[in-house]
Amino acid sequence: MSLHTPGSALRELRERRPLVQCITNAVVTGFTANALLAIGASPAMVDLPGEAGPFSAVADGVLVNLGTPAAEQRDAMREAVATGPRWVLDPVAVGALPIRTRLADELLRARPSVIRGNASEILALAGDGAGGRGVDSTDDPSAAGPAAAALARRTGAVVAVSGAVDLVTDGDAVVRVPGGDPLLTLVTGGGCSLGATMAAFLAIRDPFGAAVTASVAHAVAAERAARTATGPGSFAVAFLDALAALHPDELDAPGRVVVGGGIAA
Amino acid sequence: MSLHTPGSALRELRERRPLVQCITNAVVTGFTANALLAIGASPAMVDLPGEAGPFSAVADGVLVNLGTPAAEQRDAMREAVATGPRWVLDPVAVGALPIRTRLADELLRARPSVIRGNASEILALAGDGAGGRGVDSTDDPSAAGPAAAALARRTGAVVAVSGAVDLVTDGDAVVRVPGGDPLLTLVTGGGCSLGATMAAFLAIRDPFGAAVTASVAHAVAAERAARTATGPGSFAVAFLDALAALHPDELDAPGRVVVGGGIAA
Amino acid sequence: MSLHTPGSALRELRERRPLVQCITNAVVTGFTANALLAIGASPAMVDLPGEAGPFSAVADGVLVNLGTPAAEQRDAMREAVATGPRWVLDPVAVGALPIRTRLADELLRARPSVIRGNASEILALAGDGAGGRGVDSTDDPSAAGPAAAALARRTGAVVAVSGAVDLVTDGDAVVRVPGGDPLLTLVTGGGCSLGATMAAFLAIRDPFGAAVTASVAHAVAAERAARTATGPGSFAVAFLDALAALHPDELDAPGRVVVGGGIAA
Numbered sequence: 001m002s003l004h005t006p007g008s009a010l011r012e013l014r015e016r017r018p019l020v021q022c023i024t025n026a027v028v029t030g031f032t033a034n035a036l037l038a039i040g041a042s043p044a045m046v047d048l049p050g051e052a053g054p055f056s057a058v059a060d061g062v063l064v065n066l067g068t069p070a071a072e073q074r075d076a077m078r079e080a081v082a083t084g085p086r087w088v089l090d091p092v093a094v095g096a097l098p099i100r101t102r103l104a105d106e107l108l109r110a111r112p113s114v115i116r117g118n119a120s121e122i123l124a125l126a127g128d129g130a131g132g133r134g135v136d137s138t139d140d141p142s143a144a145g146p147a148a149a150a151l152a153r154r155t156g157a158v159v160a161v162s163g164a165v166d167l168v169t170d171g172d173a174v175v176r177v178p179g180g181d182p183l184l185t186l187v188t189g190g191g192c193s194l195g196a197t198m199a200a201f202l203a204i205r206d207p208f209g210a211a212v213t214a215s216v217a218h219a220v221a222a223e224r225a226a227r228t229a230t231g232p233g234s235f236a237v238a239f240l241d242a243l244a245a246l247h248p249d250e251l252d253a254p255g256r257v258v259v260g261g262g263i264a265a
Numbered sequence: 266m267s268l269h270t271p272g273s274a275l276r277e278l279r280e281r282r283p284l285v286q287c288i289t290n291a292v293v294t295g296f297t298a299n300a301l302l303a304i305g306a307s308p309a310m311v312d313l314p315g316e317a318g319p320f321s322a323v324a325d326g327v328l329v330n331l332g333t334p335a336a337e338q339r340d341a342m343r344e345a346v347a348t349g350p351r352w353v354l355d356p357v358a359v360g361a362l363p364i365r366t367r368l369a370d371e372l373l374r375a376r377p378s379v380i381r382g383n384a385s386e387i388l389a390l391a392g393d394g395a396g397g398r399g400v401d402s403t404d405d406p407s408a409a410g411p412a413a414a415a416l417a418r419r420t421g422a423v424v425a426v427s428g429a430v431d432l433v434t435d436g437d438a439v440v441r442v443p444g445g446d447p448l449l450t451l452v453t454g455g456g457c458s459l460g461a462t463m464a465a466f467l468a469i470r471d472p473f474g475a476a477v478t479a480s481v482a483h484a485v486a487a488e489r490a491a492r493t494a495t496g497p498g499s500f501a502v503a504f505l506d507a508l509a510a511l512h513p514d515e516l517d518a519p520g521r522v523v524v525g526g527g528i529a530a
Numbered sequence: 531m532s533l534h535t536p537g538s539a540l541r542e543l544r545e546r547r548p549l550v551q552c553i554t555n556a557v558v559t560g561f562t563a564n565a566l567l568a569i570g571a572s573p574a575m576v577d578l579p580g581e582a583g584p585f586s587a588v589a590d591g592v593l594v595n596l597g598t599p600a601a602e603q604r605d606a607m608r609e610a611v612a613t614g615p616r617w618v619l620d621p622v623a624v625g626a627l628p629i630r631t632r633l634a635d636e637l638l639r640a641r642p643s644v645i646r647g648n649a650s651e652i653l654a655l656a657g658d659g660a661g662g663r664g665v666d667s668t669d670d671p672s673a674a675g676p677a678a679a680a681l682a683r684r685t686g687a688v689v690a691v692s693g694a695v696d697l698v699t700d701g702d703a704v705v706r707v708p709g710g711d712p713l714l715t716l717v718t719g720g721g722c723s724l725g726a727t728m729a730a731f732l733a734i735r736d737p738f739g740a741a742v743t744a745s746v747a748h749a750v751a752a753e754r755a756a757r758t759a760t761g762p763g764s765f766a767v768a769f770l771d772a773l774a775a776l777h778p779d780e781l782d783a784p785g786r787v788v789v790g791g792g793i794a795a
Contacts, residue, residue, distance in 0.1 A: 037762060
């Protein structure tokens with residue numbers, strides 16, 4: 001577990017420019033690619049059966065996002081995770097919708113490095129919730145803490161629950177990342193691009209460090225963007241600018257990473 | 266028919282945050298979701314067979330947009346409208362292209378609450394025109410007035426014709442909504458997000474009121490955005506900011522809704 | 531070969547507003563459509579089997595971009611090029627990924643007017659390179675000069691290699707287009723929208739003139755956008771504004787088009 005120095009992880013990311021394969025939903029592909037480019041990674045949206053498998057074997061990190069899992073994309077996901085890459089599962093709207101719920105259960109067996117979702121999705125995946133209504137979360141990250149820890153222990157993945165205060169756990173240790181800005185909830189792709197950024201940091205850190213570093217980076221960038229934005233449209237633009245302008249030292253400021261505090265706090 | 270008080274409809278929308286299922290084209294998914302989030306609705310792009318049907322039964326409004334109707338999406342559309350939801354049909358480029366033209370005819374039998382298109386599309390759907398060339402309209406909304414009224418009477422839908430002055434009719438009453446800004450025609454997704462916004466207001470108002478309220482909201486937001494924009498890129502960003510900043514009273518200003526005037530005026 | 535007066539080509543484009551069919555990847559559809567609208571063309575994302583063929587017969591130019599070639603889209607590409615349109619092939623990530631590599635070889639037989647790619651893609655298509663890693667180019671345009679010329683002679687297409695200095699060749703003549711801005715490499719869709727713009731200018735100029743004019747227009751717009759941008763997010767927005775604000779005379783400024791210099795210079 002390498003929680004310390006998210007700033008150094010950002011420095012390394014920009015030096016190595018990891019190749020991140022994104023198998024993600026049709027709504028956020030452009031924003032996700034732009035977020036990865038802005039922070040310093042190299043995105044590749046390779047989601048075809050016959051290409052997704054071979055590509056995942058050379059990618060530095062893989063994102064599997066279940067937002068719009070058409071039939072071809074489902075096969076591409078299966079191929080990609082079968083090569084044993086470092087990968088992030090983003091179980092969008094799982095629990096609420098049947099095809100992706102079955103798919104998530106199936107993909108879990110391929111052992112994701114990180115599972116990132118909102119509280120409703122994590123509760124549903126852990127078997128504790130009724131699911132949200134689409135990408136909205138109707139639950140608080142801390143309320144999902146015990147479910148997240150249980151899910152982490154069961155799957156071996158680090159589980160990251162996104163919300164006003166992000167929560168990251170491997171089933172034992174717990175870290176919280178406060179900050180960010182509510183405007184991010186009015187931009188489609190905010191959470192999805194966070195999952196992609198975690199996949200990028202899998203090239204640089206272990207799963208726990210990758211999830212925490214990405215969460216901190218997004219929190220800092222969102223705060224910076226909110227200072228100039230006049231609404232959700234200008235916020236999305238400023239957020240991309242802020243990701244590119246992130247200084248590694250900002251990520252290491254006191255209070256960015258809150259260790260411990262218990263799973264049900 | 267509840268034409269009065271589009272402002273109160275906006276207030277209710279923001280309180281209730283209706284869940285809007287969008288089965289829409291690949292070009293505008295992100296912009297459409299962002300427009301719905303900005304005005305205060307909750308978008309969900311659920312367009313898979315096996316999920317689209319169950320989801321439409323719980324959604325507050327459904328958008329079916331024919332812009333890029335791939336085979337899976339066509340099946341999802343059939344599923345979604347079969348559950349009897351309140352829904353908007355946006356027949357993009359119908360008349361000019363064969364697959365969506367047949368699909369539109371088929372979907373009409375499932376009785377959309379609102380049909381929204383440009384003049385060329387409405388003329389084509391009513392059987393009076395040769396179709397446009399893609400999403401462009403080569404006809405004026407008022408020129409499509411008689412066709413719109415006939416289509417409304419034949420299908421039971423409210424028909425909204427978008428253009429420099431929008432026209433809304435149920436086959437009997439006619440309302441015009443002036444305003445907006447020509448820059449909106451240089452942004453892909455302007456019309457498509459208007460259809461989505463009508464689907465959102467179907468949770469709040471009857472189809473006539475929903476179509477008129479959404480048209481007024483977009484007109485006011487476009488005018489506000491044009492005041493700061495320096496081109497179509499900054500206009501799109503400012504338009505999202507403006508949707509979020511809309512004050513309900515602005516929608517009730519005099520002259521926003523012009524009742525009557527005749528269908529061929 | 532009509533290299534002179536890219537400015538007059540832009541004037542004609544805005545008068546005629548050519549209809550550009552885009553069969554392109556899921557990541558950049560919105561940005562590409564907005565770029566075409568901004569410069570003055572009329573985009574239509576018609577990529578379904580059964581529609582793509584008939585539409586290509588009436589479109590003024592067609593873009594075939596291999597970024598995310600799902601099965602239906604591959605069939606649509608075959609249909610579209612079979613009607614003998616003026617068209618641009620953008621072989622995204624060819625060489626690195628098997629399905630699109632075979633597809634590119636097949637499509638080449640339908641004789642594209644222009645082939646646009648980065649150096650890695652052109653090297654791979656010409657049989658001289660190992661392919662890039664996704665959309666990144668690991669090679670310099672000038673290094674791909676001999677391969678580009680050989681590919682042009684073999685296929686009859688004009689070949690455009692994008693990079694810090696763009697290179698355009700028909701296998702005999704060579705033109706270089708300097709300028710632009712590195713920020714364009716941090717925006718997804720920069721290269722893809724350049725290919726689309728070349729397809730638009732195919733309605734106005736021969737393939738060589740179309741490729742050069744589009745390259746000059748993008749270079750000038752990127753420089754203008756960079757003057758106000760504060761990062762990649764605001765750059766993308768300013769780039770669309772700049773395309774719309776382009777003055778034809780700017781495109782004819784000295785030094786925008788560098789003729790000759792040899793293929794291996």
